Amino acid sequence: MNNNIRFVVLGDLIADLYYNGTKLIGIDGGSSRFNVIANLAAMKCNAVAIGGCGNDKIGKVILERYTKLGVDTSKIYLRNRDTRAYHLIIDKAMLPKITYECSKISPANYENTWYEDGIENIDYYKTQVTKEDVVVLDKLDAFSLNIINNFECHKALDIGHSNRLEKLSDEHITALKQKISILQLNERVIPYLMQRFKYSDVHDIYDLFQPKLMIITKGREGADFFFENKVIQKKLTNSTKEIDPTGAGDAFLSVFIKEYFHNSSEINEEFIHKTFSKASNLTANVVRHIGARGHIYERTLDKLSLENDEDERE
DSSP states (O other), rough: OOOOEEEESSSEEEEEEEEEEEEEEEEEEEEEHHHHHHHHHHTEEEEEEEEEESSSHHHHHHHHHHHHOOEEEEEEEEEEOOOOOEEEEEEEGGGTSSSSSEEESSSTOOOOOOGGGGGGHHHHHHHHHHHHEEEEEEEEEHHHHHHHHOSSSSSEEEEETTTGGGGGGHHHTOOOTTTOOOEEEEHHHHHHHHHHTTOOSSSHHHHHHHHHHEEEEOOGGEEEHHHHEEEEEEEOOOOOOOOOOHHHHHHHHHHHHHHHHHHHTTTEEEEHHHHHHHHHHHHHHTTTSSTTTTTTTTSSSHTTTTOOOOOGGH
């Protein structure tokens, strides 16, 4: 068992700003791969963030949150820019189940301070990553392709949307065979891949990538697991009151990443059964809170979103 392995996330920090109408009521870090790292840190794993952060109040808030979680932020440098932020308007009329209106435009001042990924320093990232590290990626685009093809490390990839895939050639995708340790897909991506490559069986998608483990999440229905040309289907047996499903898939993946790399990278039916149970218990907790990381904090975002908390915004 290797408990010292580093789980690494690369790229600029992104903020999630929660609003009630135009009133800012909560600040947290965003982006799926950072959600995975936050969960790994909460599970006392060696979690590291490498990249940039906006040099503003929002950036300082989310940096502090990562540090309190136990994420190593010593390799985060400040940019002379505002923090990139998604603006999430909570529909309180839908309580107890939360829905969001999401935008890169602030509802308070209608400004967009988003900057693009083109300023990422891939060469710097490459000097910071070792062969033993596990790099967590959350989409398949030029940035992720560069890391998968050129970094000597383990990779865990979550593909939750097909829009970035549409911009890649077939050759880009087929070249990823056997380069990913853990690949997680969901029901939005599977039909796209089936249609694009004219597959008639989901096993063909596993053959396309040939990861050590492929996970297909199916929401409340459970998940399917593919490894060594085997498939195990697991159904959810525990029902829970769902308030907000945001971040459930990220938390689910984090458990499998931790258990796989902490247990000598061995996969069998017993591993799937035990890890699925742990991951399902965690996601049941996730969906009872507002925000992808509400389950992690002592003072959760569901409390934050229903109270006037000036301290969180200063």
